[in-house]
Amino acid sequence: MGPTLDTLRELQQIELQIVDIRSQLAAHERRVQAQNAKRQAALEALEKERAELTRVQIDLDELDLDLKSRTASADRLREHLNAVKTNKEYAAVLSQLNTEKSDATRVESQALQKLEGIDIKKALVAECLQAEQKAEQLLENAKTQLEQTRASFAERLEGLDRQRATVAAKLEPGTATLFDRLSERYEGEVVAKILRTHPRRDEFICEGCNMGLTAEIASALLTRDDVKTCKNCGRILFIEKGT
Ligand SMILES: [Zn+2]
Numbered sequence: 001m002g003p004t005l006d007t008l009r010e011l012q013q014i015e016l017q018i019v020d021i022r023s024q025l026a027a028h029e030r031r032v033q034a035q036n037a038k039r040q041a042a043l044e045a046l047e048k049e050r051a052e053l054t055r056v057q058i059d060l061d062e063l064d065l066d067l068k069s070r071t072a073s074a075d076r077l078r079e080h081l082n083a084v085k086t087n088k089e090y091a092a093v094l095s096q097l098n099t100e101k102s103d104a105t106r107v108e109s110q111a112l113q114k115l116e117g118i119d120i121k122k123a124l125v126a127e128c129l130q131a132e133q134k135a136e137q138l139l140e141n142a143k144t145q146l147e148q149t150r151a152s153f154a155e156r157l158e159g160l161d162r163q164r165a166t167v168a169a170k171l172e173p174g175t176a177t178l179f180d181r182l183s184e185r186y187e188g189e190v191v192a193k194i195l196r197t198h199p200r201r202d203e204f205i206c207e208g209c210n211m212g213l214t215a216e217i218a219s220a221l222l223t224r225d226d227v228k229t230c231k232n233c234g235r236i237l238f239i240e241k242g243t
Contacts, residue, residue: 002225005238019188028146035142039135046128053121063111070104192235209233
């Protein structure tokens, strides 16, 4: 043990606090993203239902128009019937009138069916609108929570970043780079303690990965301030006096 290993352990303590804050922020960011996706899906569902309602309304308008023209035509035929001169003409007009009347009845029943469909569609649109508004509210809540968390951590994070820079500056550049690389890989858990696995035997493991270490490394680190890494996990090793 010595100044370098002490500095590395100090740096790790700061690093772990930074990692913890960042992971809390990342969790909030993920929540915002997930809620945003849900809101998008709700919006798409609403648009789809609205488009279908419009389509049914257009169909209904067409049926209404058709019905009006058939009713008008039947009225004209009825008037014509009163003015016909021959039996043959009467029969022909009457047959036309009957056809028009039965067509009008068919169109009317189609229109009624569509009308029932419209009520169902309208209820669906209202439901989708409600779901979309709720999803938007939840998204806003998640965004607010993220902003609040960011604000509440901002000062501490700034302080930790400054502290980290000051402590890291005490290290050799190569060691600082190694620390950064390992921190990224192990989320701040860069330094691993050497543990003795048997009270009377020189058997040691790395606390980071539980793999065995040679007695030479353990004894070297007891007396020297060397940066040595675990051959298995790559973490920087240290040993406490009396291990
Ligand atoms: Zn290891």
